[in-house]
Structures are given as structure tokens and as C-alpha cells.
Amino acid sequence: MLSAIVDRLPVLSRRGPRDVEVHKATADSRQAGPGSLFAAIPGLELDGHRFIGDAVDRGATAVLLSRWPDQWPDKVVGLEVPDPRRSLALAASVLEGEPAAALQVHAITGTNGKTTTAAILRSILEAGGGRAGTLGTTGILWTGPGGEVAREATHTTPEGPEFYRWLRQMVDDEVEAVAVELSSHALHQGRVAGLAIDVAAWSNLGRDHLDYHHDLANYEAAKALLLSEWLATWGKSDATFVLNVDDPIVRRHVTDWSRVLRVSSRPGAVVRGDADLAPLEPPAMSLDGIAVPVQWESEEGLLTTSLLGEHNLANCLLAGGCALGAGLSLAVVETGWRQTCGAPGRLQRVQREDGAGPIVVVDYAHTPGALREAMGALRTLGPRRLITVFGCGGDRDMGKRPAMAAVAAEGSDLVILTSDNPRSEDPESILDQVEAGLEGTTTSYLRHCDRRAAIAAAVGEASDGDVVLLAGKGHETWQEIAGQRYPFDDQVEAACALERWS
Incomplete structure (x- = not known):
């Protein structure tokens, strides 16, 4: 029923019946039907408010909107909210039984390295003995009862209803942890609002998507929403922020969260007090991959991987930091580093x-x-x-x-x-x-x-x-x-x- 959802939404005003049946959420009026909650999202090219009538004609029982039309149908619930897209995601999470609460959620952002970091992290998480998945640019992947499940992605971070459906399927398949990529668009638009995060990670910030954000300051601000909005509003009580302190823009956000784990590719950074996880000496790099001793707080280990290049050293360290921040041991992280194949199409x-x-x-x-x-x-x-x-x-x-x-x-x-x-x-x-x-x-x-x-x-x-x-x-x-x-x-x-x- 809609009443199970409304308490989670920032409703400004409402019209229509007191309660209605709702079992599906969508922003596409063509997918609306009996029992649907339709979100009228103002877009860059099309305004979802134009399609409220179509959604209602197809059977939608409730509508999320940011402005009222001249007339409102008596049998349909209208909910005025500040941001229909964010509210759509919140509603979708509730309709899917809030699957993120049953998962260990690692949310990764950054201009470069998200996909590879997520793939490495999945290897580490599964080295710890549980089932894990990833959701991002190269698709939706997880280990189910019958083995590997792979589905094609439409976006790095899909809209809320699709995103939470995938998490629900992972929970149903007894997946324990997931690494998700959060793009700057998704953070700014609130596509998967309500995501209960255990570990948030930020790899770097460089030039990208300025057609949308207009300048680097806006782009940085969108990425920083991972901390100021997502962790602050929906993060779990002991959530950890893992950041690559080698990136000067990312480093200046080190004080944005209370529980922080810093990673660096610079040898000796832990000894100098600049990081919590870093190499002890310059890495050996070849066509066979990377090998380097690392230090995690007071513990030493060995990072070996078949992945190539300095940036994959940084990706391995960020993924390792996420796992350590979630409570896995350095020994498990070492195993995951050795076993990872990285992400397809990455070097x-x-x-x-x-x-x-x-x-x-x-x-x-x-x-x-x-x-x-x-x-x-x-x-x-x-x-x-x-x-x-x-x-x-x-x-x-x-x-x-x-x-x-x-x-x-x-x-x-x-x-x-x-x-x-x-x-x-x-x-x-x-x-x-x-x-x-x-x-x-x-x-x-x-x-x-x-x-x-x-x-x-x-x-x-x-x-x-x-x-x-x-x-x-x-x-x-x-x-x-x-x-x-x-x-x-x-x-x-x-x-x-x-x-x-x-």
C-alpha cells in the first residue's frame, strides 16, 4: 500500500484518496499500469509532468510530482515532493523490501577507476568466503546459487526502480556484499537515493562530464554529495569513507566524514602518517603485473596482481581499503589481489x-x-x-x-x-x-x-x-x-x- 511508502518521502502536499494499492514504481508512463506509482521527473528534454495523464490512463494509482496541474483526478493520489526522482528511488527501495539493508554496500565514485576498483573489490570480498556482486558500467554481475549471473547495464548507475530490483535479486540469491559505481550524474540527480552504504570510496577527480556539470567546481561538488548527502543521510551507523589521498582534490575532503581510511600509492606513506594503507617501497611492474610490499597500519603484507600499471596499483589499494574498512583481514585482501582479473576492457x-x-x-x-x-x-x-x-x-x-x-x-x-x-x-x-x-x-x-x-x-x-x-x-x-x-x-x-x- 502507498501508506507504507509515504512516511519515507518528503511530502509537501497531497491530493486524492487516503491510501491506494502500489506495488511498482516507474518514471516511464509507458510502463505504468494498475498499482503503479509514476514519478513525473523534469528532464533536460522532456518533462514528466506532461505524461501524468498517460500514466493515469494506463492505471497508475499514485503520482510523484513537483507542481500541480490545473485539475487532479479524484481516484489517484498525488504527492508533491521537492524532487520526484529522489522520491522515486526512496519509494523503489521500500517496494523492493529495502535490499541494501541486507547487503554490505560499497559505493565507489571517481572520474577514473570505478569499474576496475569494483571488480577487484568483488574478488577480495569473495576471497573472504561470501558471495559478492558488482553493479556498474560493464554490467550487473553476481555469484548466484548456480554460478555467475551477468546482466547488461544501460547506465553506470541506473534509475532507482531498476537499481533496487537488481539489489533485490542479489539478496534473493544470497549475495552478501555488493560494489556499486555511483556516477556524478547519479549523485547529483539522486537516482538511487536511500542507498544504505557501509563503505564509500572516492578514487580521483579529473575532467569529465563538463557538458552536464559545466565546470570542475560543480563536478567536484556532485562527487562530494557522496559524503554530504548520501553518507550523512542514508549511510549505516559505522560507515567508512575510503579515499585516495594522492589526488589533491579528493584529499581536501578527508575531513568531510568522521570514520576515514586513507590509501596512497606513495611508498612509505603509512610510516610518514600520510595514509593508512600504502606500499613500503617502489613497486615492481612488468607484463606479468605488479608486486609490492604494503603496510596497513602496523601490519605488513604483499600486493601481487596480474593487472598492469601504476593506476591499477591505485585501484588495488582503494579496493583493499574498502575491504579493510569493512572489517576483512589483510590476508584476505592479499588473496583477492592475487585472484582478480580486473574488469573487461581495462588494459x-x-x-x-x-x-x-x-x-x-x-x-x-x-x-x-x-x-x-x-x-x-x-x-x-x-x-x-x-x-x-x-x-x-x-x-x-x-x-x-x-x-x-x-x-x-x-x-x-x-x-x-x-x-x-x-x-x-x-x-x-x-x-x-x-x-x-x-x-x-x-x-x-x-x-x-x-x-x-x-x-x-x-x-x-x-x-x-x-x-x-x-x-x-x-x-x-x-x-x-x-x-x-x-x-x-x-x-x-x-x-x-x-x-x-x-
């Missing part, structure tokens, strides 16, 4: 069966910071040359396009500009903006609008001992052009190009 190597040809690595890096990190990780492997293939997505922050090119030129021996997901924009126009960032550089570059041709050209240009980085799309198995998604997988294209290499 993922593609090679021929005979091992011939260049090293090809696929990565999701689609921001200047992430691209710099990926190239830096590959440089530590000592390649003869580093060839970088990348593009920039359409209908997204235009300001980062020349910045991405400048970063690529700075760290590569050869840059190949190509399409990412142009979406509704002209691919060649995007490349013109990207190419502007190469003015004044001496780095050689090529331009192939067709991504398949660009990958083939990169592998064809490469020799034994070279590394080819295919950046931007990572795990994606499609390319969006003119509003349509077409099958496309960087790993498949790289494998085909390597088979033709000689």
Missing part, C-alpha cells in the same frame, strides 16, 4: 596464439587523465614504440577533445585519430576539434575516421616490441553512429588485425 591484452606481432591493449580511457594513466602504465613496460588510437564521443564535453589529443601526443610515438561513438554529431567535425589539440606538437599522427581502418592501420604500422593502445571504448561491443548502434568490438578488431600482421 586488456589482445594477442595471437603464436605470440607474434606487437602487444595490443584495449582500454576504456576516454578522459585526458585516464588516457595519460593508460599510456603511463604501458610506458613502464619498455615498448620500442607506443602507438595510440583514440577518438572522442559525440554529444559530450567538447572541451576535452583537444586536451585528449595533446595528452596522446605527449605520451605516444604515433597517434591515430579515429571515431569513438559519434552519436548524433558529424564524425569528421569531431575529429577536426580533436586534431586542433595536435597543433604545435612534433608527434606523428594519422587520421582515419573509420575505427576499423584505424585499428588495422595501427597494427599494420607496428613492429615486434611495439605496443598499440586502443583507447576509449574498452568493453563496449557496439559503436553508436547517427543514433544507431552497430556491432563493434575493439578486441575482435584487434585480433583480426593481428592475424593479418606480418
